[in-house]
Amino acid sequence: MIMNLTNASLKAEAASAFDLEKIRTDFPILKLKIDGKPLIYLDNAASSQMPQQVIDRLVRYQTTQHANINRAVHYLSEVATMEYHNARCKLQQFVNAREDREIIFTSGTTDSINLVMHGYGRKFIKAGDEIILTTLEHHSNIVPWQMLANEKGAKIRVVPINNNGELEVDEYEKLFNERTKFVGLIHVSNALGTINPIKRMIDFAHQHGVPVLIDGAQAAPHITVDVQALDCDFYAFSAHKLCGPTGVGILYGKAALLEAMQPFKGGGDMIASVTFEETIYNTIPHKFEAGTPPIAAAIGFGAAIDYLTTIGIESIAAYELSLLNYATECLNNIPGVKIIGTAAEKTAVLSFTIDGIHPHDIGTILNQDGIAVRTGHHCAQPVMQRFNVPATSRASFAFYNKKTDVDALAAGIKTVQKVFL
Amino acid sequence: MHTNSLYQEVILDHNRKPRNYGKLDHASHHAVGHNPLCGDRLNIALQLDNDQINDIAFEGESCAICKASASMMTAAVKGKSRSDAETLIHEFRELATGKLDANHPNHLGRLTVFSGIRDLPTRVKCAILPWHTLHAALNSLDNASTESNNDSAQTTASD
Numbered sequence: 001m002i003m004n005l006t007n008a009s010l011k012a013e014a015a016s017a018f019d020l021e022k023i024r025t026d027f028p029i030l031k032l033k034i035d036g037k038p039l040i041y042l043d044n045a046a047s048s049q050m051p052q053q054v055i056d057r058l059v060r061y062q063t064t065q066h067a068n069i070n071r072a073v074h075y076l077s078e079v080a081t082m083e084y085h086n087a088r089c090k091l092q093q094f095v096n097a098r099e100d101r102e103i104i105f106t107s108g109t110t111d112s113i114n115l116v117m118h119g120y121g122r123k124f125i126k127a128g129d130e131i132i133l134t135t136l137e138h139h140s141n142i143v144p145w146q147m148l149a150n151e152k153g154a155k156i157r158v159v160p161i162n163n164n165g166e167l168e169v170d171e172y173e174k175l176f177n178e179r180t181k182f183v184g185l186i187h188v189s190n191a192l193g194t195i196n197p198i199k200r201m202i203d204f205a206h207q208h209g210v211p212v213l214i215d216g217a218q219a220a221p222h223i224t225v226d227v228q229a230l231d232c233d234f235y236a237f238s239a240h241k242l243c244g245p246t247g248v249g250i251l252y253g254k255a256a257l258l259e260a261m262q263p264f265k266g267g268g269d270m271i272a273s274v275t276f277e278e279t280i281y282n283t284i285p286h287k288f289e290a291g292t293p294p295i296a297a298a299i300g301f302g303a304a305i306d307y308l309t310t311i312g313i314e315s316i317a318a319y320e321l322s323l324l325n326y327a328t329e330c331l332n333n334i335p336g337v338k339i340i341g342t343a344a345e346k347t348a349v350l351s352f353t354i355d356g357i358h359p360h361d362i363g364t365i366l367n368q369d370g371i372a373v374r375t376g377h378h379c380a381q382p383v384m385q386r387f388n389v390p391a392t393s394r395a396s397f398a399f400y401n402k403k404t405d406v407d408a409l410a411a412g413i414k415t416v417q418k419v420f421l
Numbered sequence: 422m423h424t425n426s427l428y429q430e431v432i433l434d435h436n437r438k439p440r441n442y443g444k445l446d447h448a449s450h451h452a453v454g455h456n457p458l459c460g461d462r463l464n465i466a467l468q469l470d471n472d473q474i475n476d477i478a479f480e481g482e483s484c485a486i487c488k489a490s491a492s493m494m495t496a497a498v499k500g501k502s503r504s505d506a507e508t509l510i511h512e513f514r515e516l517a518t519g520k521l522d523a524n525h526p527n528h529l530g531r532l533t534v535f536s537g538i539r540d541l542p543t544r545v546k547c548a549i550l551p552w553h554t555l556h557a558a559l560n561s562l563d564n565a566s567t568e569s570n571n572d573s574a575q576t577t578a579s580d
Contacts, residue, residue: 358485359459360484360547361484365428376458377460384460390461390482419428420436
């Protein structure tokens with residue numbers, strides 16, 4: 001009890017004091033020099049960096065705890081099994097799921113969405129059914145549903161966006177009819193940073209008895225996710241955008257839905273018994289975790305969740321909003337720079353174009369100054385088409401970025417403009 | 422990383438004022454080049470007479486590296502024979518991918534300004550796209566893509 005109180009008060013203290021310099025020392029990669037210049041990493045929406053605490057956890061696991069899980073009776077297997085389970089419980093708490101068995105470890109958001117497409121979609125979606133997606137979706141929440149629609153003879157309906165990059169929720173509501181059977185919805189746009197009003201949209205879908213999958217890849221690192229409050233049916237995200245390792249992510253699913261679904265992949269661990277005549281599937285979550293899972297990565301994911309919750313997602317969000325506001329002002333003050341995506345509710349993502357200069361040239365010249373941004377279509381070509389641009393440059397911030405990183409970006413953009421004058 | 426040496430004045434100049442930019446009225450051969458990774462698109466039209474490139478033009482949307490490469494390429498191959506153009510295509514690909522040292526004997530002349538691209542693997546395709554497309558046009562293939570299976574003479578549509 002005393003232990004718990006101490007932990008709680010320590011956490012509260014850490015959350016109240018957002019110590020940027022201390023946080024920056026946690027990330028060894030931020031000391032890196034690119035061509036002699038300090039790294040200014042503004043590609044966090046693609047992948048975030050890893051703090052020493054998570055690196056240390058991975059090392060400790062590989063050094064003292066590794067074995068395969070759910071199998072042997074020996075010491076290491078039991079330790080690894082327990083640590084893997086602990087990681088699942090950390091994720092359960094992080095998204096406030098009712099039960100730990102509602103958390104499936106996958107290889108990442110894409111894998112999670114494909115799991116739902118195969119496990120739910122192929123079983124329950126029929127010819128003539130309609131699936132609602134939005135213009136803001138990442139390709140990973142478009143292509144699987146197109147594959148399903150082609151296979152089943154189902155139809156994709158698309159929610160439009162306005163000129164600010166916000167979903168037209170009225171149009172979304174008009175798309176519903178008796179054929180609507182599924183909604184796939186991105187929580188935060190990776191290309192623009194728009195935060196979508198998913199609670200309202202989930203409630204509306206449920207009024208029509210339609211389940212909703214939320215692609216939370218860009219939301220979970222920046223917004224407190226409470227799957228019970230949202231009442232979403234599925235929620236997916238990846239570890240590597242939350243300071244964790246690549247190769248692991250989760251799918252949250254309501255237990256009743258997961259139980260009704262068919263397995264995605266067949267193999268070891270997902271079975272209760274196998275004969276050549278019949279296989280009886282294991283219970284959830286194991287039914288969806290065929291084969292040896294990414295044990296080390298999942299445990300590292302758990303450590304990353306510990307790290308982020310110690311700082312506090314609310315503190316992170318507040319600090320990142322101040323960065324976004326500052327960066328928006330800086331870029332708006334540069335003639336010729338146009339920010340694409342000006343939603344009222346945004347995470348710290350700035351997609352922009354510079355008059356007369358191709359994004360790839362921008363990215364290459366910014367790189368000269370050690371500035372890492374993403375250039376291209378951001379796996380969201382429908383968004384690019386909507387704004388009639390082939391590509392954008394995207395600066396995406398994390399809580400370890402500082403205001404001087406924004407200054408460096410603004411100076412870098414001016415250098416780019418000078419080169420092409 | 423030698424990006425300074427990449428964005429040299431000659432490249433910036435060809436980007437600002439691309440040579441042979443536009444359509445060709447009496448084209449005998451043409452091809453469309455496409456880089457699906459960035460959406461860049463390039464049309465190349467040429468007028469071939471007795472295996473000699475009498476005229477050539479290009480147009481499209483692309484980055485500065487691609488546009489300058491296309492501009493300098495059209496200037497270099499205009500008036501040349503098909504086989505001389507194919508030699509240049511081969512040598513330029515070898516240069517951009519780091520297989521040909523600019524100091525070794527070659528026919529590229531000022532095109533060696535692109536030798537710095539070898540240090541930026543993500544940009545090699547930008548520089549090569551016009552040359553893929555020219556090759557496709559000379560061989561009466563309609564489409565070229567940077568995502569074709571190899572760098573040899575088998576350029577076809579692939580996306």
